[in-house]
Amino acid sequence: MHNPFVEVAGEGEEDVELVGRAKMGDREALEAILLRHQAWIYNIAVRMVFHPQDAEEVTQEVLIKVITRLSTFQGESKFRTWLYRITANHVLNMKRRGGESQPHTFATYAAAIRDIPERDLPDPKSVPVEVPLLVEEAKIACTTGMLLCLDRSQRLTFTLGEILGVSDTVGGEIMEVSPDNFRQRLARARRDLYQFMNHQCGLVNASNPCRCRKKTQGFINEGHVDPQHLLFVPRHVQRIHEAAAETVREIDDVVDRSYAAIYRDHPFLTPTDQAQWLRRMLDLPEVRATLQLP
Structure with a gap:
């Protein structure tokens, strides 16, 4: 698995070679x-x-x-920087959708979790997948949902810096801020998320009563977990800490980092039928017209 955020000598040279060919009309290079x-x-x-x-x-x-x-793209910056700046600007300014459709705060999220009653796990014969997969789905859905309580800039900073492990330098380049500013933004996002999880989540603080196993059936009843259509668990073949193994940040603040391990253990997801999906996109009329593809 290629990790674009690794900082080693020669990283990005293959990008440059492929981009050059793609700009000359090589569709295979563009796909690559x-x-x-x-x-x-x-x-x-x-x-x-x-x-x-x-x-x-x-x-x-x-x-x-x-x-x-x-x-x-003229090569004045690394292709990685250019591409992920486009990504960052898009996700910071796009229309709201999905989980963002209804704004969340840590207070409303905590109340919503508390309102979900604790239940026994479902009878294994009553569900189409193994019960541990349902518990894992509930855990990933709940902890991913917590990220929506951060504002967009914090959420993106946390995703880049804590989950994917990018350095302050690379994170600053992508977010178009100084490394110090990126580090400060990341520290604030860490603090806000950790404070919430430390007071709410049994995964981080054993004294908290909330347990994924106890909430799983309630998540199913409320429609947050659909046994017939799991959003996260069956869609991955590796974890974030495996895909981004080379980009592990140093511990540089006093916040308990146990919560970070939860997010690094999240699935590294891939779009359904990745290559076919990309080729269908390249066949869109507006894309073909722009690229003048044959």
């Missing part, structure tokens, strides 16, 4: 450069809008912008 980054854009989008289907739509919007602006 987009596939190198598609899943990473998608994983950012999921944490901005929650619902994978909405995240696919956001990813397509970003990739269309990348394709239609590719001719303007």
